[in-house]
Amino acid sequence: MTDARGQYQGNLQYAVDIALCIDATGSMHPVLDTVKSSALQFHQRLDDVMAKKGKSISQLRLKVIAFRDFGDDPSDAIEETDFLHLPAQAKEFERFVSGIDAGGGGDIPESGLEALALAINSPWETGLDRRRHVIVMFTDAPAHALGTVGADASTYPKHIPRSMDDLFEQWGYARSQTSVMEQSAKRLVLFAPEEAPWSDPIAEEWDLTLHFASKAGEGLEEFEMDEIIETIANSL
Amino acid sequence: MTDQEHRARHSAPPPHPPHPPGPPPPLLPPPGAGPGAGPDIGPGPMAAKRSNEPKEPQESQEPQEPKRPGKAEEPAGRVPPRQAVWTPDQKYKSLQTLSVWTEQVSGLGEDAEPFVVHHLETQQGMIAVFDGSGGAGATPTWQGPDGAWHTGAWVGSRVARLAVDCWFREVALGNEEAVPESLHLYLRWFLSKAPQRHSKIGGTMRRRLPTTLAAVHYRFHADYSRVELRPLWAGDSRAYVLSPTSGLHVLTRDHTRESDALELLRTDPPMTNVVCADREFTIDTQHLASFALPCVLVAATDGYFGYVHTPADFEHLLLSTLREAHNEYEWADLLRREVQAYTGDDASLALLALGHKDFAHLRSSYERRFADLTERYVRGRPGVLDRAPRAGSEGPRSQEGEREDHARVRAWQDQSWRTYRAGYETYLPSAAEEHR
Numbered sequence: 001m002t003d004a005r006g007q008y009q010g011n012l013q014y015a016v017d018i019a020l021c022i023d024a025t026g027s028m029h030p031v032l033d034t035v036k037s038s039a040l041q042f043h044q045r046l047d048d049v050m051a052k053k054g055k056s057i058s059q060l061r062l063k064v065i066a067f068r069d070f071g072d073d074p075s076d077a078i079e080e081t082d083f084l085h086l087p088a089q090a091k092e093f094e095r096f097v098s099g100i101d102a103g104g105g106g107d108i109p110e111s112g113l114e115a116l117a118l119a120i121n122s123p124w125e126t127g128l129d130r131r132r133h134v135i136v137m138f139t140d141a142p143a144h145a146l147g148t149v150g151a152d153a154s155t156y157p158k159h160i161p162r163s164m165d166d167l168f169e170q171w172g173y174a175r176s177q178t179s180v181m182e183q184s185a186k187r188l189v190l191f192a193p194e195e196a197p198w199s200d201p202i203a204e205e206w207d208l209t210l211h212f213a214s215k216a217g218e219g220l221e222e223f224e225m226d227e228i229i230e231t232i233a234n235s236l
Numbered sequence: 237m238t239d240q241e242h243r244a245r246h247s248a249p250p251p252h253p254p255h256p257p258g259p260p261p262p263l264l265p266p267p268g269a270g271p272g273a274g275p276d277i278g279p280g281p282m283a284a285k286r287s288n289e290p291k292e293p294q295e296s297q298e299p300q301e302p303k304r305p306g307k308a309e310e311p312a313g314r315v316p317p318r319q320a321v322w323t324p325d326q327k328y329k330s331l332q333t334l335s336v337w338t339e340q341v342s343g344l345g346e347d348a349e350p351f352v353v354h355h356l357e358t359q360q361g362m363i364a365v366f367d368g369s370g371g372a373g374a375t376p377t378w379q380g381p382d383g384a385w386h387t388g389a390w391v392g393s394r395v396a397r398l399a400v401d402c403w404f405r406e407v408a409l410g411n412e413e414a415v416p417e418s419l420h421l422y423l424r425w426f427l428s429k430a431p432q433r434h435s436k437i438g439g440t441m442r443r444r445l446p447t448t449l450a451a452v453h454y455r456f457h458a459d460y461s462r463v464e465l466r467p468l469w470a471g472d473s474r475a476y477v478l479s480p481t482s483g484l485h486v487l488t489r490d491h492t493r494e495s496d497a498l499e500l501l502r503t504d505p506p507m508t509n510v511v512c513a514d515r516e517f518t519i520d521t522q523h524l525a526s527f528a529l530p531c532v533l534v535a536a537t538d539g540y541f542g543y544v545h546t547p548a549d550f551e552h553l554l555l556s557t558l559r560e561a562h563n564e565y566e567w568a569d570l571l572r573r574e575v576q577a578y579t580g581d582d583a584s585l586a587l588l589a590l591g592h593k594d595f596a597h598l599r600s601s602y603e604r605r606f607a608d609l610t611e612r613y614v615r616g617r618p619g620v621l622d623r624a625p626r627a628g629s630e631g632p633r634s635q636e637g638e639r640e641d642h643a644r645v646r647a648w649q650d651q652s653w654r655t656y657r658a659g660y661e662t663y664l665p666s667a668a669e670e671h672r
Contacts, residue, residue, distance in 0.1 A: 014504075053370065054340035054580045058638070127639065129502040174493070174508075183493055184505030190439070199438070208506060209439035234374045235441065 013058035014050075014236060015128035017083060019119040022097075023112060023139035024066040024079075025105030030221035031138050031191070032102050038225045039094040043086040045225070049233040058130075060086045063122055064096055067115035070150025072106030077155060078114065083123065105141075108217075111150070112143035113167065113197065117160035120170050121180055131185040132236045136228075140217050142195040164197060171206055187235040191220055191228070210235050318349065319568040330530075332589040332598060333363070334568040338539070338575060339582045343384060346370050347537050348393035350586035351400055351451075355408040359460075362404050363586035364451035367473050367537040368393035369510055372443040375435040391430055392445030396511055399426035400451065407453070414453045416468055416519035423449075427513040443512040448473040449519070450488055450535045454590070457526065463590060465524040465533070467665075470517055471510045472500075474541060477663070478532040480601040483609065484551035485663045487522065495667060497547040497660065498653040504542065522665040529591030530601060539583025540575055545621065545645065546652045547660055548613035554587075555606040563595050613652050618644045 022028070022035065038045065043060055050057055061083040070077040079100070084093050119135045147162035161167040172179020172186075188209045192198035193216040203211035212231055214220045321334045333352050339345025346368030354361035368389030376385040403422040406412040432444050448471025455464045467475040467487040475487045486497070491509035494500055511517050534554065541550040553574055561567035575583045592598040620641040 052341065054582075056580070128642065130504050184503040187441070188439075203439045205440075207440050210437055210441050211439040212437050230374075231437070234371045236371070 013056045014130045014132050015059045015125050016046075016057050016132045016134065016236065017061045017063070017122070017125050018134045018136060018232065019063045019065060019122050021065045021067065021112065021115040021119050021135065021137045021139075022100065023068075023110055023141065024100050024102055025068050025110055025141070026103050027105070027140055027217050028102045028138070028220070030218070031223060032097075032100060034223070034225050034228075035138075036094075036097050036100075039097050040090050042093070042229075043090060045229050046233060049229050050236070053233065055236070058128060059125065061125065062086055062093055063119075064093070065115045065118055066100045067111050068104045069106045069109075069144070070111045070114065070153055070156055071144065072104050074150050074153030074155045076104065077111050077150065077153075078118070078157065080118065109142045109144045109149075110139060112137065112139050112141070112192075113146045113164070114157055114160060117146065117167055117170070118157055120167070121160065124181065124185070131182065132187065133181055133185040134187045134189060134232060134235055136189045136191070136232060137198070138191045138220055139198070140193055140214055140220055142193070142216075143197055164201070168201075168206065173207055189231055189235050191223060191231075319572055320349075320352070321564045321568050322352070330591055330593060332564055332592065332595065333587065334564050334571075335363075335584070335586040336568050336572045336575070337584045338572055338579075340580075344386070344390065345582040346373075346387065346389040346393055347539065347582040347584040348397040348447075350535065350584050351397055352586050352588065353401075353404055354588075355404075358408055358410075358455070360408065360414075360453065360455035361588070362400070362451055362453045363475075363533055363535045363588050364397070364400050364449065364468075365473050365535045365537050365584045365586055366393035366396045366400075367448040367471065367539070367582070367584070369443065369446040369448065369471070369507070372441055372510070373446040373512075375433060375437065377433050377445070378431045388432070388435075388443070388445050389447065392427070392447035392512065395426050395430040395445060396423055396447045396449055399423045400449070402426070404453075414455075414466055416521045419468055420517075420519045423511055423517075423519070427511070430513065432513060441506075443510060444514040446510045446512040447471070448507070448537065449511050450475045450537075452477075452487065452533045452535060454533060454588075456590075460529070460591070462526045462528055463531070465527050466521060468519055468521050470519055471507050472542075473535070473537045476534040476536070477527060478534060478551070478554065478602075479528070480530065480605055482662070483605055483659055484534075484554070486660055487524070487663050487665075488520070489665050489667060491520070495664075497657075498649055501542065501544070501547070501649075518668070520665070520668060522663075524663060530598075531590055532598075533588045533590065534585065535587075536585040537581075537583060539579045539581035540585050542581065543579045545617075546613065546649050546656070548609065548652055548656045552606075552609055552614060555602050555609060558599055558602055559606055561595075561599070613656060616648070617652075618648050620644060 047057060063081055063083045065080040068077050081096050116137060124133045125131050146164060146167060150156055161170055169178040170180045172181060172183060186208055188206060190198050190203055190209065190211045191214050194213045195216060199211060203209050210231060319336045331354060335350035335352050337347065337349045348366040351364040370387065370389045373387055373389035373392055375388050377388040378386050378391050380386060399422045403412060403419050407414045412418045427445050430445055435442060450469040450473035452475045453466045453468065457463065465477065469475060469488040470491060472490040472492060476484050477487055478484050489495055490500060491507050492500065492505045493508060494503060494505050509517055544550050557570035557574060558567055561570055571585060589598050592601060
């Protein structure tokens with residue numbers, strides 16, 4: 001029987017963009033080591049987990065935003081890559097994460113919201129079908145309020161919102177006209193402590209969030225890469 | 237029932253405590269058999285027999301072995317999935333039903349088995365499917381007697397099926413109205429009694445025991461020439477009615493912000509409403525007072541219709557498999573094999589043919605529609621749809637060819653959908669405000 005469904009799966013697979021926001025301050029050695037050691041296998045491991053769920057990926061792009069604290073040292077408070085195609089650019093991805101040294105941070109809150117704002121405004125895929133735009137936040141600390149710490153530094157991102165309300169507008173909600181992310185594609189996965197702003201308001205009030213509560217100040221040492229990838233796959 | 241009574245019933249325990257699980261109501265003669273045509277000899281308490289269990293001999297059943305289709309072969313190492321068929325004897329030929337249930341990972345499928353029941357005394361019945369939502373309900377929640385853990389999504393779909401079973405029993409006995417408010421009450425009550433575990437994952441995507449539900453309750457008119465339909469649903473599983481003359485019509489509107497069926501195939505968006513144990517949900521409905529017989533009612537999870545290239549493809553699947561089958565068993569077998577060849581999800585489907593004289597009549601009734609559908613929506617599709625998929629993802633350069641294929645497929649999809657849409661959406665309900 002020649003049927004109408006055929007074998008072509010190009011428009012039925014998922015085009016996945018992932019922006020990894022990684023807290024690179026002093027306490028974050030454990031999760032950074034985990035990400036570094038598995039960088040080259042990230043694509044295959046995500047593919048395997050998706051395959052177990054009967055799903056496949058047409059395109060995988062990864063972007064990394066490493067953040068510290070603009071209040072401590074504005075010169076290295078943000079380091080980021082463009083979107084890298086995996087597996088083709090896996091070596092570039094590995095080189096970047098290998099170069100991240102956990103250090104600095106100053107006081108307890110970090111500049112996680114600046115990283116989140118940059119991630120929201122990333123150049124997400126717009127052409128392929130079944131797009132998934134996933135932001136994954138790794139941090140063991142609360143965050144400074146946007147625009148309050150280090151905002152005068154020349155390295156501070158120029159075009160990001162200056163308040164939590166404005167950031168929420170960019171994330172969007174039902175019938176929102178101000179969202180910069182696609183409602184059907186966006187997801188936010190938080191590996192973060194149960195502290196402001198991660199648990200409240202973001203995990204509780206923003207739509208399409210998953211929050212894996214971490215222990216504050218312990219570098220997310222409780223998470224294995226398998227668990228992280230499984231959580232990302234479940235968000236798709 | 238007054239609004240006041242509605243409110244009172246929503247805030248109180250079920251007025252008729254749901255019965256423990258048990259056999260569904262007895263089957264009675266189908267339309268056409270006429271009153272008194274042997275109501276005491278229904279096929280027994282079970283509305284369906286599993287086709288992979290030994291078949292009992294039936295007087296009127298032609299002893300044919302299901303024909304094995306050659307196209308979609310059984311995947312190696314997969315446990316044969318279950319399918320159920322009710323093949324009635326001569327007195328019941330105008331009521332034919334089957335259900336098909338497959339899972340991606342054996343033993344861990346998050347769709348519950350489809351629900352199919354017909355109550356002969358009152359000439360009403362119901363088909364329903366349930367798709368546990370794995371992303372939102374991934375927490376291991378219940379450990380079975382074999383030691384295997386099952387997710388909240390797995391539990392949610394089974395508990396919802398049990399609630400629907402008990403609810404229909406009360407509807408058939410006249411103790412409940414076949415309305416969404418009473419079904420909602422049963423679902424809430426059963427989910428509240430089901431096993432739940434605290435998850436260390438929070439966030440607004442998380443749900444406890446989340447599942448979709450798509451059902452059609454039907455009742456024959458007194459002269460058996462027409463049928464009253466009431467689809468009931470939550471989430472993105474769907475119910476349809478298939479007419480020999482006008483084809484497949486969707487009866488439900490997905491609870492997603494997008495409602496265009498082709499756009500839904502392209503985006504696979506998140507649901508805005510789903511049955512669950514920890515948040516408010518709604519059971520949506522519409523009422524079609526009179527639909528002409530013969531027709532076929534269908535309820536399906538997105539494993540069936542969410543991995544095709546256009547909405548017309550799903551109707552083509554139903555009719556092409558019907559055309560190849562010689563009896564209900566073969567139809568079920570073909571539907572199962574075909575869906576396993578293309579789906580990326582657990583897939584379940586319940587199907588009830590009403591008002592056909594027998595299977596041959598059922599098949600011949602849709603021949604003209606199948607020819608028309610094939611001519612209009614299948615011929616002319618891009619050749620790329622016949623090529624095998626490439627393995628894995630590739631770098632930016634090799635994606636150029638893929639994007640060209642994608643553009644060709646997209647143009648064909650748009651053209652197909654433009655001409656198919658009006659008929660398909662004839663009975664599409666309007667969007668409830670809270671789901672827009």
